[in-house]
Amino acid sequence: MKLVMLFFLLPIVLFGQESKKDSWEFSVKGKSGFLAAHRGTMGHLAKDRLLAGEFSFYKRVRSKSWSSDYRNPYVGITLYGSNLGNRDILGYGFGGYGFVEFPWTRSEKFVLTSKVGAGLGIITKVYNKDSNPKNVPMSSYVNALICLGVQGKWYVKPNHGLMLSLDMTHFSNGASKVPNLGVNMMFVGLGYSYTVANKEPKVVDARxxxxxxxxxxxxxxxxxxxxxxxxxxxxxxxxxxxxxxxxxxxxxxxxxxxxxxxxxxxxxxxxxxxxxxxxxxxxxxxxxxxxxxxxxxxxxxxxxxxxxxxxxxxxxxxxxxxxxxxxxxxxxxxxxxxxxxxxxxxxxxxxxxxxxxxxxxxxxxxx
Missing domain, CATH: 2.40.160.20 (Porin)
Structure with missing residues (x-):
């Protein structure tokens, strides 16, 4: 699977290095969107509105010597589930991925970030020349799960935040088996975050x-x-x-x-x-x-x-x-x-x- 196991390593390594300067959070998010038919042979697939749910657990890294270079990024793990735009042909997708969010601003009240995540996903329906010949994007039950996006988070109180996001979520097997056009799903998301341990920001010596x-x-x-x-x-x-x-x-x-x-x-x-x-x-x-x-x-x-x-x-x-x-x-x-x-x-x-x-x-x- 492309960009999978090594990406999971990053949050695991950082989670294992606890610091009093880092803030732990969890969030829940609902997303809605559409399936992007990036090839002409996929034009028949986009029939259902996409609905997705995510649960994330993460921390804002402040304690590392390199973290200030990236304005103290968020590092964590997300559990994901959604339909894939056509329940009859494509079914549903579930998975988990590690992610990093890089803040664009230094504000502690409103944080705008760009997100990159990668992990493993499982889908419920795949290509079969007899029973499901129209499923040209997916031929493997286990796939890489990729998420790229931007997100704004407004901390209405020190421990409570509201989130608005735009992202693309992608399932693919990396050409290990054909057909493999993959699915690209475009989402708008709304969510809520809670800070479990809100630490006062501290200055860490830069490298x-x-x-x-x-x-x-x-x-x-x-x-x-x-x-x-x-x-x-x-x-x-x-x-x-x-x-x-x-x-x-x-x-x-x-x-x-x-x-x-x-x-x-x-x-x-x-x-x-x-x-x-x-x-x-x-x-x-x-x-x-x-x-x-x-x-x-x-x-x-x-x-x-x-x-x-x-x-x-x-x-x-x-x-x-x-x-x-x-x-x-x-x-x-x-x-x-x-x-x-x-x-x-x-x-x-x-x-x-x-x-x-x-x-x-x-x-x-x-x-």
Missing amino acids: TFQHVPFFKSWNVSLVGILSEKQIFPTGGKRYPVFALSGMLYKQFKPKVGMEIALDVISKQSIFNYREYIPKTQGSIIQVGAYLGYNVPLDRFRFVLGMGAYLRDRYDQDGRFYHRVGMRYQCENGLLFNLVLKSNWAKADYVEYGVGYTFNYKARYHAK
């Missing part, structure tokens, strides 16, 4: 950043990647994907990092592409150069980038590829990778990876 020349202090990593990919026709064979990425990473500012990678990819599904062309294990190897932007959150970082194939003999998906996901850097050098690789808006496969950073060192030091 100091060591500026060094561009060509110095890059972290060097090697990441092994394993995945699988199913191709059309529906119900076809699943093919393994093997890859190795040599990566350079550097953090330039508190919220800005960059990575450069050389990717070597063996995608076994290429053997099924134009089968009349003879192929070997050596000939299907793809080599790509990649550049990515990172948003660091302590040792956890979000990844967004684009690459180009330097070697791709069969040019199955075009010359460019893209990545969106996350990485987690352990203090002992281990690096965990969970990234969706795509060709523009078309999902290719999910990169499940484990690697090692040979010269890992934190760029921040306490005053």
